[in-house]
Amino acid sequence: MKLQRPILKPKKKILILLPDGVGLRNFAFTSFVEIGKEMGWEVIFWNHTPFDLTTLGYKEIKLQGKPRAGTDLLKRAKIISELDYWTQKFADPVYQDYKFPASKKNLKARVKNLIVDQLINRTKGEAGLQRLRNQMKGSERKGVFYKSCRTILENEKPDLVFCTNQRPVNAVAPLTAAQDLGIPTASFIFSWDNLPKATMVVETDHYFVWSEYMKEELLSFYPYIKKDQVFVTGSPQFEPHYDLSLRQSREEFFKEQGLDSSKKYICFSGDDVTTSPDDPQYLNDIAEAVRKINSGGHKLGIIFRRCPVDFSNRYDKVLEKFKDLIVSIAPKWEKTGVQWNTVLPTKEDLSLQINTIIHSEAVVNVGSSMVFDFAIFGKPCLYLNYEVADKIQADWSPEKVYKFVHFRSMPTGNEVYWLNSKNEIQSKLEKALKNPNDKAQKAMEWFKKINREPADKASEMIWKLIIKEYI
Numbered sequence: 266m267k268l269q270r271p272i273l274k275p276k277k278k279i280l281i282l283l284p285d286g287v288g289l290r291n292f293a294f295t296s297f298v299e300i301g302k303e304m305g306w307e308v309i310f311w312n313h314t315p316f317d318l319t320t321l322g323y324k325e326i327k328l329q330g331k332p333r334a335g336t337d338l339l340k341r342a343k344i345i346s347e348l349d350y351w352t353q354k355f356a357d358p359v360y361q362d363y364k365f366p367a368s369k370k371n372l373k374a375r376v377k378n379l380i381v382d383q384l385i386n387r388t389k390g391e392a393g394l395q396r397l398r399n400q401m402k403g404s405e406r407k408g409v410f411y412k413s414c415r416t417i418l419e420n421e422k423p424d425l426v427f428c429t430n431q432r433p434v435n436a437v438a439p440l441t442a443a444q445d446l447g448i449p450t451a452s453f454i455f456s457w458d459n460l461p462k463a464t465m466v467v468e469t470d471h472y473f474v475w476s477e478y479m480k481e482e483l484l485s486f487y488p489y490i491k492k493d494q495v496f497v498t499g500s501p502q503f504e505p506h507y508d509l510s511l512r513q514s515r516e517e518f519f520k521e522q523g524l525d526s527s528k529k530y531i532c533f534s535g536d537d538v539t540t541s542p543d544d545p546q547y548l549n550d551i552a553e554a555v556r557k558i559n560s561g562g563h564k565l566g567i568i569f570r571r572c573p574v575d576f577s578n579r580y581d582k583v584l585e586k587f588k589d590l591i592v593s594i595a596p597k598w599e600k601t602g603v604q605w606n607t608v609l610p611t612k613e614d615l616s617l618q619i620n621t622i623i624h625s626e627a628v629v630n631v632g633s634s635m636v637f638d639f640a641i642f643g644k645p646c647l648y649l650n651y652e653v654a655d656k657i658q659a660d661w662s663p664e665k666v667y668k669f670v671h672f673r674s675m676p677t678g679n680e681v682y683w684l685n686s687k688n689e690i691q692s693k694l695e696k697a698l699k700n701p702n703d704k705a706q707k708a709m710e711w712f713k714k715i716n717r718e719p720a721d722k723a724s725e726m727i728w729k730l731i732i733k734e735y736i
Contacts, residue, residue, distance in 0.1 A: 288429025
């Protein structure tokens with residue numbers, strides 16, 4: 266399906282707000298900018314990351330400064346208040362599981378927690394939540410960061426400020442400054458699981474979402490948003506999967522990554538330590554099952570792709586124990602700070618991830634969206650769904666993960682192989698290798714539900730709707 270790309274005159278200007286690095290993959294490493302230019306727009310990144318976008322040939326304005334401390338406390342109170350309200354509104358306790366324990370490491374942290382608790386106690390219903398949103402904007406208007414954002418906007422006079430991620434608190438000041446100047450604003454909802462987590466920190470004139478399913482979620486969680494404010498476009502993150510120039514031959518990839526050409530490989534994709542603290546034990550169990558499979562005459566190996574923001578040594582013992590079976594191929598992300606959102610993707614990792622998928626037979630993980638990446642290539646996914654013997658964290662269970670709201674989007678629950686015990690790994694892995702298309706086709710139906718088709722045209726769809734709305 267080819268979407269028309271009208272050439273516009275006179276040229277319009279868009280500022281693509283990058284409050285953190287997660288938007289790089291969707292909007293800097295895809296064809297998004299080139300498509301916008303073809304459609305007659307001047308595209309400038311408003312960049313709050315350490316990444317130098319001029320190395321890609323893009324225009325950028327570095328965004329300097331940080332949000333006020335009070336705004337961050339209001340954000341924390343807003344998230345917790347939303348989760349509490351949704352628990353009551355939807356009569357569903359699952360929203361309580363999205364909460365993270367607050368730090369109590371020192372007096373300053375405890376004082377902040379007390380302030381947040383007071384804000385929460387004063388927040389009741391939709392009116393209280395709207396008050397917190399207004400207070401966040403009001404707080405930012407008092408800061409130097411807001412004033413610098415406003416100055417840039419007054420100088421640049423963009424026709425649209427497009428935020429790549431709805432989550433970061435440092436997006437509030439630039440978007441508020443734009444709204445105060447009468448400049449239209451829009452935000453992209455970054456991930457398929459974000460909305461039930463109450464991660465929507467910004468308010469904009471329009472919202473770009475993956476699917477009709479996500480649109481209904483957005484309208485349900487935030488009833489102040491109107492239907493005509495929400496555009497369904499799909500996510501650009503899947504577009505590189507269809508870029509043939511990123512693909513390597515089996516011979517080239519195996520040589521580059523030190524893989525054994527006589528073997529077939531499955532991929533174990535790791536989660537972060539919060540999502541799956543028992544991942545090392547799961548990797549151990551998978552390796553033991555593969556060893557048994559190989560004793561029957563097969564030649565199977567494991568590619569280990571860790572979570573890009575996990576730089577821990579927690580897998581080291583397992584990797585050493587099974588060094589004859591497991592090859593670690595680390596994501597090509599760059600660590601620029603200590604927080605998870607300061608780990609930046611690189612354009613090189615797009616090719617690495619895609620070729621890892623192409624040259625693997627299946628993927629195994631705990632509830633990862635890699636199920637969709639593999640389904641695009643006709644590869645099955647196996648979800649780990651049992652508790653290990655030596656748990657790292659007593660109150661963690663995969664059952665807790667699969668109860669999260671975004672898994673309710675599964676059409677039948679039969680889109681993956683469920684590994685409900687360690688003893689099932691060998692038989693279900695053998696079944697997945699023998700009949701890969703069975704689950705992959707079902708997973709694609711799930712993918713089509715959570716992401717608009719065609720999956721390789723999301724950038725074009727975003728631009729098409731921008732033009733329709735803002736021209």
